[in-house]
Amino acid sequence: MKVIKFGGSSLASAEQLKKVLNIIKSDPERRIVVVSAPGKRSGSDTKVTDLLIQYAEAYLAGKDYTAIQQQIIDRYQSMADELGLHSAMNDVRDGLQELAKMDKNSPERVLDAFKASGENNNALIVAEFLAKNGLPAVYVNPREAGIIVSDVPGNAQILPDSYEKIYQLTERDGVLVIPGFFGYTENGDICTFSRGGSDISGAIVAAGVKAELYENFTDVDAIFSAHPGLVKNPKAITELTFREMRELSYAGFNVLHDEALIPAFHADIPVVIKNTNNPEAPGTRISSARTIGKETVSGIAGDSGFLSIYLSKYLMNREVGFGRKVLRILEDMHLKYEHMPSGIDDISIILREDQFTDEIEQTLIRRLKEELHLDEIKIKHDLAMVAIVGEGMKNSIGVAAKATRALADNQINIEMINQGSSEVSIMFSLENGQEKRAIRALYDAFFN
């Protein structure tokens, strides 16, 4: 059994839904379909979810919402008309109108219910469309599917007990169409997942039914070994491990949100990223282990917006508890650090800059100075991180040499190298503005 999830752009129009139909039809193992809300049909279009947020805001503010409500209904109606559907639209229309009867005392719940209706209505449409075209498809509500979540609107987490319930879906016949993005609390309230929510739903269902594969259909042929905006025709990656994917997402790849991979990782379900518009392309398969070819490096990614704080104190390494004191101060101040490489008498802390205001920065510096009795403290803003990632690097001699040579030849100064703490990546920190050049240089060195 395969769980197949379609993103917003795959479901934005009648034309796209026809592609979806063919994809599902082409493989009888594609038994559970998880759908997003309709995305943009063109660059200037608005996602249904964004329309729903406007609708919710108007409703909550006591303003006239009839126009925006109608715009949303029309959006589904036009798809239904084009596809010749009738019955689903009654539920869609009723559902969208019912929203405007919710208790306004919990605006967060209102917002979550409005947003969730985007996926829910689309699942109704898709189910009717598939059924009308020869597939034994039925709509399955997330509550019925067993997707029971924690009561945190906008950032719900699946409850561990849910998986057993979800497994019961395997006993059902036909093609099950489940709206993504949300679940129900134990009290029966709708709560949405965080960013990338439908991806999360798909992974949860795949883990629950112990799927042989979780297929994530989007609008790119594959994950590429470098950002296509930076490198011309970068190589498509056919296979990645979960940890390679983690390193690449961390360092700037954002095809699939990290959180979406957690249920698949823990249940050891392979994930494949495929293109609805080009389903013949093999896509990128992400799993816990893969065959390692002769290529050492799978991908190169980079991100900017880091700062480093350099602490120096003579004989630091003899001071028991020094590192822990540093981490205690960061924790006190609710600052998350990315790396903390240490020398003998010095430690550098790398953090994301977006956590800082001038005031937070000053407080941190003052506390570190005063509480740790430092000889020196230096802060460096505007750093970028570039990572080369690959399972094949671990036992390969000369990878670091090749990478550092490529950077040196391009006159790029390396602020920091972090190799060996991760088995699948080497990270370089560089001055901001150098990361694009660095990615190109590294791509050339390892792929050209």
Add this chain to the structure above:
Amino acid sequence: MKVIKFGGSSLASAEQLKKVLNIIKSDPERRIVVVSAPGKRSGSDTKVTDLLIQYAEAYLAGKDYTAIQQQIIDRYQSMADELGLHSAMNDVRDGLQELAKMDKNSPERVLDAFKASGENNNALIVAEFLAKNGLPAVYVNPREAGIIVSDVPGNAQILPDSYEKIYQLTERDGVLVIPGFFGYTENGDICTFSRGGSDISGAIVAAGVKAELYENFTDVDAIFSAHPGLVKNPKAITELTFREMRELSYAGFNVLHDEALIPAFHADIPVVIKNTNNPEAPGTRISSARTIGKETVSGIAGDSGFLSIYLSKYLMNREVGFGRKVLRILEDMHLKYEHMPSGIDDISIILREDQFTDEIEQTLIRRLKEELHLDEIKIKHDLAMVAIVGEGMKNSIGVAAKATRALADNQINIEMINQGSSEVSIMFSLENGQEKRAIRALYDAFFN
């Protein structure tokens, strides 16, 4: 004013003392002389300090100590005879005999007093010898000099107030000869410093009198850029900063014990390492800042006997407090870590192997696993660390490239690279047994 310290081999015989005389005479700024106990005169000889330990042990055990006592007296006597000295020997003999009247209830104090007499007697001899040869030299007892220490036999620390008292030595005329290695507690008991104790005494006195220079005379021409046992005719280093010296000592250089540099570092007193047997050689000067030439690397050092523990957990970097929990466990178990580089979902901890027994290792692994809910934990024994050190590396492009290339060309696999946390070093961890080859390869790359 310069403080000049002579090591045991510089004071082992009458012949050596004559060299010492010439060295002091040649510079009128050499006003304070700190002396070690007589070292070995030849390879098969025994250091006086070791004889004193035998004497102390015999005395404490209630055994006959007359033979060993006499052997020590004879050792000083033969020097005195050769140098034609008379008066100091009475004090030396009396002092050595008085030791055997000490209260045996504090064996640690007994041992410290016996050991300290090696330096003390030598200072008496040296002072008389210098005075007899035209220098206005006098013996100064450490208590009189103001060297007041914490009451920790074998590992005393200077008390901060001492420095003011020591400064009063600047008001005295002539050449002051002070025994190294020990001070007095506030109660008037003798306590010795740790390993390298006379070097520590010299640095303390240099800091106290605000000397322009602390000259440390030993039996090597200089600190070399790599170990002469590994590299043929390595380059002598003329200048180092304190932090370069720290990195080099840490990574295997042991000309001067780290602790000896602390007082000089804090008082910003330059230190020079020179050779009693070749005082014309410029030696190596260690100070807080130096002129940076075109050489990027100053020295290459290595050490073995490390282990690494690799911890991996999916989404580790989202877990607030993870690093601190790791450090808490290490601290609980009194384990000192050397480095703890982190990836996104993994941390490696590098520790010195000599802290471990099988049982400690098992306990640590179990605690890390249980308390941190890891996905994976791997321990790797027998690692070596090699460091390239140099103030000139900081802003130089291509140093890492050159180093990693040299290692790759010699088929040396790099387990870990730590660059950038320290401004003056790049550290590589390698499999044990590879460090010598690595040092040679790196030396070739940077110096040949």
